[in-house]
Amino acid sequence: MTPLAGGDDAMTFRLVTRLFLRRLIDNDLISPHADRHQSLAVLFGFIDSLAVFVTFFLSTPYLSAFIQLPGPAALSALSDRFLFTAGSITISALGALMVWDALALEARDAAILGPLPIAARTITHAKLTAAIVFGGVLTVALNAVPSVLYPAFLTVNIRGIAGATILRLIAVHATTVTMAGLFGFFGILAIRGMLRLLLGDQAFRRASNGVQSVLVVSMVTALLLAPTVRARDVRHWVGDAVVPPWPVGPVVWYLGVNETLAGHLVAETPIVLPPRMPSIASLQRENQAARAAYCQLLPPFAAQARRAWVWLPLVTVLALTTFLWTNRRLPDRSTGVPAPSRLRTIVRRMAERYTHNDPEAEAGFFFALQTLTRSAPHRTILAIAVAAGLTHALMVLAQKDGHSLQIQTIPVGVFGIAIMVLLVLVVGIAYAVAVPAELAANWTIEMAWLGDERRYLTGVKRAAMLLVAVLLVLLLPLHVALLGIVVAIVHSLLSLLLAVAALDALFLPYRKLPFACSYVPLENPKIVWPAGFVSLLLVTYGFATVERSALHTATRTIALGVVLGAFVFLVKAIDRVRRRERRLIRFDDRPARATQQLGLFEHLAMHD
Amino acid sequence: MQARLEARRLTKYYAAIPAIRDVSFTLAPGNILGLLGPNGSGKSTTISLLTGLREPSVGQILFNGHNITDHLVDYKARVGYVPEDAHLYTFLSGREQLDLVGRLRRLPSGLRTRKIATLLDLFGLTGAADQPISGYSKGMRQKILLVSALLHDPDLLILDEPESGLDLSASLMLRHLIPMLAARGKVIVYSSHILDYVERLCADVVVLHRGRIVAAAPVTHLRAMMQRESSLEDIVAQLVTTIDPEGTARDIAEVVGQRG
Numbered sequence: 001m002t003p004l005a006g007g008d009d010a011m012t013f014r015l016v017t018r019l020f021l022r023r024l025i026d027n028d029l030i031s032p033h034a035d036r037h038q039s040l041a042v043l044f045g046f047i048d049s050l051a052v053f054v055t056f057f058l059s060t061p062y063l064s065a066f067i068q069l070p071g072p073a074a075l076s077a078l079s080d081r082f083l084f085t086a087g088s089i090t091i092s093a094l095g096a097l098m099v100w101d102a103l104a105l106e107a108r109d110a111a112i113l114g115p116l117p118i119a120a121r122t123i124t125h126a127k128l129t130a131a132i133v134f135g136g137v138l139t140v141a142l143n144a145v146p147s148v149l150y151p152a153f154l155t156v157n158i159r160g161i162a163g164a165t166i167l168r169l170i171a172v173h174a175t176t177v178t179m180a181g182l183f184g185f186f187g188i189l190a191i192r193g194m195l196r197l198l199l200g201d202q203a204f205r206r207a208s209n210g211v212q213s214v215l216v217v218s219m220v221t222a223l224l225l226a227p228t229v230r231a232r233d234v235r236h237w238v239g240d241a242v243v244p245p246w247p248v249g250p251v252v253w254y255l256g257v258n259e260t261l262a263g264h265l266v267a268e269t270p271i272v273l274p275p276r277m278p279s280i281a282s283l284q285r286e287n288q289a290a291r292a293a294y295c296q297l298l299p300p301f302a303a304q305a306r307r308a309w310v311w312l313p314l315v316t317v318l319a320l321t322t323f324l325w326t327n328r329r330l331p332d333r334s335t336g337v338p339a340p341s342r343l344r345t346i347v348r349r350m351a352e353r354y355t356h357n358d359p360e361a362e363a364g365f366f367f368a369l370q371t372l373t374r375s376a377p378h379r380t381i382l383a384i385a386v387a388a389g390l391t392h393a394l395m396v397l398a399q400k401d402g403h404s405l406q407i408q409t410i411p412v413g414v415f416g417i418a419i420m421v422l423l424v425l426v427v428g429i430a431y432a433v434a435v436p437a438e439l440a441a442n443w444t445i446e447m448a449w450l451g452d453e454r455r456y457l458t459g460v461k462r463a464a465m466l467l468v469a470v471l472l473v474l475l476l477p478l479h480v481a482l483l484g485i486v487v488a489i490v491h492s493l494l495s496l497l498l499a500v501a502a503l504d505a506l507f508l509p510y511r512k513l514p515f516a517c518s519y520v521p522l523e524n525p526k527i528v529w530p531a532g533f534v535s536l537l538l539v540t541y542g543f544a545t546v547e548r549s550a551l552h553t554a555t556r557t558i559a560l561g562v563v564l565g566a567f568v569f570l571v572k573a574i575d576r577v578r579r580r581e582r583r584l585i586r587f588d589d590r591p592a593r594a595t596q597q598l599g600l601f602e603h604l605a606m607h608d
Numbered sequence: 609m610q611a612r613l614e615a616r617r618l619t620k621y622y623a624a625i626p627a628i629r630d631v632s633f634t635l636a637p638g639n640i641l642g643l644l645g646p647n648g649s650g651k652s653t654t655i656s657l658l659t660g661l662r663e664p665s666v667g668q669i670l671f672n673g674h675n676i677t678d679h680l681v682d683y684k685a686r687v688g689y690v691p692e693d694a695h696l697y698t699f700l701s702g703r704e705q706l707d708l709v710g711r712l713r714r715l716p717s718g719l720r721t722r723k724i725a726t727l728l729d730l731f732g733l734t735g736a737a738d739q740p741i742s743g744y745s746k747g748m749r750q751k752i753l754l755v756s757a758l759l760h761d762p763d764l765l766i767l768d769e770p771e772s773g774l775d776l777s778a779s780l781m782l783r784h785l786i787p788m789l790a791a792r793g794k795v796i797v798y799s800s801h802i803l804d805y806v807e808r809l810c811a812d813v814v815v816l817h818r819g820r821i822v823a824a825a826p827v828t829h830l831r832a833m834m835q836r837e838s839s840l841e842d843i844v845a846q847l848v849t850t851i852d853p854e855g856t857a858r859d860i861a862e863v864v865g866q867r868g
Contacts, residue, residue, distance in 0.1 A: 362717075363708055366704070444695075444697065584680065
């Protein structure tokens with residue numbers, strides 16, 4: 001075969017890179033069935049509008065101040081910059097996690113590009129370049145607008161600050177959050193590469209899904225916890241020589257870079273009062289004290305910044321070398337298929353015994369478990385739900401003082417930990433069932449469907465309860481430590497009963513087939529999501545209060561259990577009545593029409 | 609013999625554009641119907657209507673004398689379908705995909721397990737049965753589709769390019785299997801571009817062109833109509849081909865040979 005000339009090589013590299021990049025966006029980030037331009041517009045619109053909203057929200061005190069003192073502004077900006085940096089790291093890392101499987105050469109690459117006369121090295125380099133471009137664009141899209149707006153808003157009411165200083169603040173902010181974002185992205189790439197290198201291909205394939213889910217949970221939890229960090233916490237971590245919790249470390253490093261390069265520009269700006277305003281000594285004193293406090297932090301910030309300068313190249317080199325090494329050859333199709341694990345076989349046998357003579361319930365049970373644990377979008381939904389629960393748990397634990405097993409002295413929030421985790425998981429599952437497992441394969445279920453949705457749904461709910469039970473078991477040691485063994489077990493049982501009730505209640509109006517119908521987005525998310533969030537808090541803390549009160553005596557505890565049981569029984573009875581009549585399922589529902597449309601095709605659509 | 613499947617004046621519009629018009633045919637138990645036509649002739653639309661996955665804009669499909677839209681679930685329970693594109697749940701293994709279908713079709717556990725294991729073995733898939741479908745070749749996916757369509761012993765088999773991607777031995781096996789299933793009273797609709805297959809398997813053919821039936825008759829009648837001993841390929845070519853195949857082939861060869 002004639003080898004390609006040098007110029008052709010460069011062109012091939014560009015073409016293959018473009019192919020990988022397009023596929024990263026089309027097939028891995030967005031569903032292959034969605035419109036790329038529309039989905040990208042929505043995605044970047046969402047990211048940017050969220051970034052702008054957060055920037056405005058954080059800047060409100062600076063925008064509304066009549067006179068902004070530079071010293072206090074430099075101090076209070078620490079928590080804002082902490083949030084921007086943490087957001088950049090976690091969201092970039094989440095971006096990498098969303099395309100986790102595509103961050104290496106896959107069997108489909110071998111199938112499509114293998115037969116073509118392209119060197120394996122060109123394919124590997126193109127894949128790496130596509131991944132880097134993807135990570136870079138994501139980081140820039142995320143940080144571009146806040147990098148300009150935030151420094152401008154921070155200094156808008158600091159009189160006398162020079163335009164060049166503001167530009168420098170913008171440049172430094174942009175640099176540090178971009179560095180942080182790249183650290184997050186390359187960090188995930190490095191973790192993936194290291195794991196693959198250490199475990200080997202076969203073991204990595206087995207562990208890959210689990211690792212991805214754990215990382216998504218960690219990143220979402222970190223992202224949700226970031227807004228709770230106050231400027232005082234940052235000062236404490238940096239200035240008091242207290243070792244910050246290890247997940248906070250990288251954020252503080254990049255914060256250190258920002259403060260070292262530009263922090264003094266704000267802090268050292270002299271106070272310029274408006275004309276005709278007399279100098280107020282108290283303002284001067286306040287500014288002086290804040291400036292002194294801030295300047296004390298600069299040496300420790302410099303130490304943190306040095307870590308950032310070391311770790312970013314280190315992680316980048318690690319990511320690139322492990323990628324190049326583990327992807328030096330095109331993957332073999334036959335090695336991409338791990339055999340079923342022993343655990344899976346045991347679960348299958350137990351479930352078959354449990355649902356014997358009810359094949360549709362079995363179908364629902366197994367398909368739900370398989371989809372929820374193996375399909376990437378469904379795993380992500382569950383991971384986000386678990387992360388939300390975990391965030392709440394960490395916040396409660398951070399506020400808990402002392403250690404007492406007396407029920408009346410235990411904060412309500414402690415009882416709310418399991419309730420919140422289980423409820424968000426149940427809500428996550430109820431949301432996940434509306435997302436098709438694989439849209440193009442829906443015909444399989446549509447053809448084989450015999451019309452009894454109740455049995456199939458029973459199986460799906462059992463699978464959901466299995467996941468709930470697993471989570472409760474994982475939480476049990478924590479509850480034993482917080483509540484004592486007896487109360488912990490009773491609390492877990494009552495939480496389980498509440499989760500059953502919530503699951504049945506959420507599925508009551510559901511008249512479709514889980515994972516097998518087209519996805520129809522919520523018509524009014526602006527109302528439903530906030531209302532859902534408030535309801536979640538009310539149910540969690542309402543039930544936690546009732547439960548804490550009930551756990552004082554055995555009689556009350558039993559009464560609560562009976563009431564919950566009766567509620568579950570009632571919901572199940574209503575569900576049975578509602579589903580008695582078999583109905584045809586609409587597998588291919590379409591979203592509601594937009595409120596404004598040109599209607600150019602209405603005269604044609606009537607014939608469809 | 610009483611008709612088991614009857615298509616009556618089927619018409620389907622997509623945004624006012626007719627994909628098929630007035631398609632009618634009747635099939636008795638044991639019949640194998642070949643559905644032929646070039647790309648865009650309406651074969652896939654006709655098949656999607658026959659499976660019940662889409663509703664006709666006009667016309668009706670009767671199965672054992674009953675309109676299928678009135679008993680859609682019962683009808684689907686008796687249909688086995690192999691689609692043209694092998695879209696399966698790629699995160700499931702072959703066995704899990706078949707288990708899902710078998711369970712949804714309410715096959716008893718013992719029978720389902722036994723049938724799946726035996727069919728996987730007969731189709732040469734036992735070794736890959738527990739591996740994810742994402743790693744399967746086109747032929748392996750096609751075999752899963754075939755097993756999936758046969759698992760519940762359907763009365764009506766709708767096969768859209770079933771031989772696509774199959775290796776030689778599986779393809780030969782399929783050629784023997786279809787007449788055997790027909791001999792057991794099943795109705796089979798067989799759509800394919802490989803006219804040699806259709807000629808060997810199907811007594812009757814329906815030829816579609818631009819959404820309309822241009823011929824519907826036994827292969828022997830078609831030959832008589834054309835007043836010569838021609839193959840089915842020649843007959844279909846005369847009915848639906850709008851280009852000069854030889855001339856076009858010559859042009860393509862010319863373009864392929866262009867350099868510089």
